[in-house]
Amino acid sequence: MKCCSHVSKLSLNVLWPECDWEPVSLTDLITSTSVKKVYRKATLCVHPDKVQQKGATIQQKYTSEKVFDILKEAWNKFSKEELS
Helix, strand or coil: CHHHHHHHHHHHHHCCHHHCCCCCCHHHHCCHHHHHHHHHHHHHHHCHHHHHHCCCCHHHHHHHHHHHHHHHHHHHHHHHHHHC
16 A cells, blocks of 8 residues: 555656546545546646636646656557457
8 A cells, every 4th residue: 555655656756736636545536437537537637727717826837747748658558458
């Protein structure tokens, strides 16, 4: 569980409070359906267009773009493995 708490702390350090992200436990990621649900929620929190609409700073916009790209890449890898 140390890894999970480390990841949760990291996400809190990377993201800002106004993005409305809540850390997710491993028990919330047991099924493919639950992973998809969490992925969609995460992408809504950091979607560059949504962040910009909320009046984000330049740093928050940059961070949201990078996090969004990482989420998409992770989702693509996850999807490929699930379909194999």
